[in-house]
Amino acid sequence: MDMERIFHTPEGVRDICQEECRQKLLIQKKIRRIFHLYGFQDIETPTFEFFEVFSREVGTTPSKELYKFFDREGNTLVLRPDFTPSIARCAVSCFPLNMEPVRLCYAGNTFVNNSSFQGRMKEATQMGAERIGDSSSDADAEMLAMVVNCLLETGLRDFQISVGEVNFFKALLEDAKKDDEMERKLRELISNKNNFGVEELIRGQNLPKELENAFFQLPYLFGDAEILKKAKKLTSNQRAIRAIHRLEEIYEILKCYGYENYVTFDLGMLSKYRYYTGIIFQAYTYGTGEPIVKGGRYDNLLEHFGKAAAASGFGISIDQLMLALSRQNIPVTVPEEEEIILSYTIENRRDAIVQAVNLRREGKRVILKKLGEEGI
């Protein structure tokens, strides 16, 4: 046995204690309150599920990054890498989904077996909200407004949500009539912001001039709302234009919330999750290179679990958010709770315990201390 191991946690997981733990819980409490203010109800799903819930067709984390294990019956189980498929599965089995939209929110940990050299944690805390049965742009806009509201509530001020629409890229691809391999390559190049690579790949494809140019421009199509006008001029593809209109509409609705300045657009934004079918977004701030929020619309995912329903949602990475707050010196002030220390000896033990019981009943925090036994 390697005794050294008893003192450590494995790579990619860690302890959270003392002030950090109190602050983390306070942040979660604030966010949960905002979720509730928008009418979302809490839901809990299991930490592990059948492998099928996260299989390739679902379009979530790749299989090699899943923590897999077996139960006694020989089923393959997986520690959830992503809440969204679990919530989709649960929504289908627990809610009627044919009436009013269902608004669900959750908090918990996700587990991704990524390679450790990236320095990323393998266990991460997420709080998220999923809105099921609503395909409107009003729903998209309200989800974005909620993100802004949640982040402001934690004390963060300097952040941006970058919003894309997967149909823009998909429409161009459709026009190009290229195979999955080309899509895979392009996605990789665009995600890595390898603009020369994109140009090189596209040049070899003999595409019509308009389409070729649209692909060339794709990695540069990010910025404020002006970028949408520019994007619209690049293509005559109706699906691509509808995607832009959708973003314009969302932007108009966000103005009603007064939150439009927190939003920018990025039509080259792609996600490694393939379940997205409409807007996708990521929120960024100083102090962490990773997004603090990720989300989007996934109208085909629920069908995979047995009932078709439109849906959109997001997850806030609590760990990244905490890191950003701390690096930006934004105080997370946990209210001090008064603590009453009651010392006793064998002689007055009964009185002390009765007093502690009564004080706790009144909601006071009491530390009982037997004198002469402080040390271990």
Ligand SMILES: N[C@@H](Cc1c[nH]c[nH+]1)C(=O)O
């Ligand atoms: N589950 C996604 C975020 C999301 C929630 N709903 C839709 N998207 C993620 O972890 O990136």
